[in-house]
Amino acid sequence: MPAFKTLDDADVAGKRVLVRVDLNVPVADGVVTDATRIERVAPTIVELSDKGAKVVLLAHFGRPKDGPTPEFSLKPIANAVSKVIARNVQFAEDCIGEKAAEAVAKLNNGDILLLENTRFHKGEEKNDAAFVKALAANGDIYVNDAFSAAHRAHASTEGLARVLPAHAGRTMEAELKALEKGLGNPQRPVVAIVGGAKVSSKLDLLGNLVQKVDALVIGGGMANTFLAAQGVKVGKSLCEHDLAATAREIMAKANAANCTIILPVDAVVAWHFEANAPHRAYGLDAIPEDGMILDVGPQSIERIKGAIDDAKTLVWNGPLGAFELHPFDQATVAAARHVAARTRAGQLVSVAGGGDTVAALNHAGVADDFSYVSTAGGAFLEWMEGKPLPGVDVLKK
Numbered sequence: 001m002p003a004f005k006t007l008d009d010a011d012v013a014g015k016r017v018l019v020r021v022d023l024n025v026p027v028a029d030g031v032v033t034d035a036t037r038i039e040r041v042a043p044t045i046v047e048l049s050d051k052g053a054k055v056v057l058l059a060h061f062g063r064p065k066d067g068p069t070p071e072f073s074l075k076p077i078a079n080a081v082s083k084v085i086a087r088n089v090q091f092a093e094d095c096i097g098e099k100a101a102e103a104v105a106k107l108n109n110g111d112i113l114l115l116e117n118t119r120f121h122k123g124e125e126k127n128d129a130a131f132v133k134a135l136a137a138n139g140d141i142y143v144n145d146a147f148s149a150a151h152r153a154h155a156s157t158e159g160l161a162r163v164l165p166a167h168a169g170r171t172m173e174a175e176l177k178a179l180e181k182g183l184g185n186p187q188r189p190v191v192a193i194v195g196g197a198k199v200s201s202k203l204d205l206l207g208n209l210v211q212k213v214d215a216l217v218i219g220g221g222m223a224n225t226f227l228a229a230q231g232v233k234v235g236k237s238l239c240e241h242d243l244a245a246t247a248r249e250i251m252a253k254a255n256a257a258n259c260t261i262i263l264p265v266d267a268v269v270a271w272h273f274e275a276n277a278p279h280r281a282y283g284l285d286a287i288p289e290d291g292m293i294l295d296v297g298p299q300s301i302e303r304i305k306g307a308i309d310d311a312k313t314l315v316w317n318g319p320l321g322a323f324e325l326h327p328f329d330q331a332t333v334a335a336a337r338h339v340a341a342r343t344r345a346g347q348l349v350s351v352a353g354g355g356d357t358v359a360a361l362n363h364a365g366v367a368d369d370f371s372y373v374s375t376a377g378g379a380f381l382e383w384m385e386g387k388p389l390p391g392v393d394v395l396k397k
């Protein structure tokens with residue numbers, strides 16, 4: 001039994017169901033360039049519609065600061081949703097007030113309506129009680145299917161769950177189950193792979209992980225900071241030298257918690273930050289002064305594969321190298337494929353998330369082979385940091 005209500009516990013036929021979805025998708029020239037988030041919420045929308053609910057979708061888009069602005073309108077997204085679910089999706093030009101009420105009143109059972117950007121009203125981000133009430137006026141039941149916005153205590157992600165019967169949608173349900181397997185109550189040993197450019201953006205995450213996992217693989221630019229903190233000369237590599245003491249503290253914390261930190265033992269060095277730049281692998285004692293580390297080296301890859309082999313559970317955030325530049329994607333691709341193979345063989349539960357991470361796994365062609373890949377950015381990071389997620393916690397009440 002999950003600690004929250006799901007769609008299995010909701011009697012939705014003939015009811016107005018307010019469904020919070022994350023439609024914050026990338027758009028270029030009015031065209032959705034990656035519909036993954038829409039695809040993720042499609043099952044919930046279709047299920048509710050099939051069960052005869054009047055489906056009223058709530059979402060934000062971008063970060064508008066000055067009320068209604070055409071560039072942040074959800075109107076073009078209604079068409080994108082319609083395409084993905086192959087059903088008609090109506091649109092109302094406001095999420096509260098007369099326009100919303102009229103559109104909702106016209107709905108027949110099974111109809112689907114998207115309301116305009118909730119962030120066009122200041123009350124959304126303030127989680128203002130009057131705004132929550134205005135939203136709630138159009139619903140009998142609330143469903144939250146937007147894990148990726150659950151780190152926000154906004155009216156449509158948190159406030160509504162306090163005033164209406166609240167249920168997790170299918171994607172939220174799947175996400176929470178996957179995260180529970182990842183770090184909540186995982187099968188041990190657990191290994192985490194953390195990469196990305198900067199230690200400074202992942203301090204809380206590293207601090208939390210070393211207390212929860214058995215081994216922590218650090219790659220990407222942030223590994224340079226750890227290496228430099230131990231006296232390795234990293235040349236012109238990306239490195240936060242001012243965080244040397246912090247890096248040593250994290251290592252001490254890991255040591256105290258019996259978490260093995262796995263740093264690179266060699267590195268692929270280039271002299272230009274560009275695809276196919278001339279490059280060579282070096283041991284840590286021989287990084288050229290004028291070179292920069294763009295990927296972990298071949299021996300490091302073998303060590304990382306070994307760590308993956310030892311694990312029953314794996315969580316991953318951040319690439320191991322400059323994966324967007326061939327051939328500095330090699331370590332990321334090799335590790336991702338190894339995780340995918342172990343997962344397919346039933347030997348590993350693998351959970352990954354974060355913007356760059358999803359792009360990296362797609363690049364490696366293995367996103368579908370992980371046990372779960374979250375589309376969440378900030379929410380996934382805050383979960384890895386061990387922080388409470390207001391939109392999730394309120395569902396558990």
Ligand code: 3PG
Nearest residue numbers: 022024063148149377378
């Ligand atoms: C995201 O894109 O990460 C979510 O939709 C949340 O958006 P926000 O960071 O603007 O709150």
Ligand code: MG
Nearest residue numbers: 148377378379
């Ligand atoms: Mg964000």
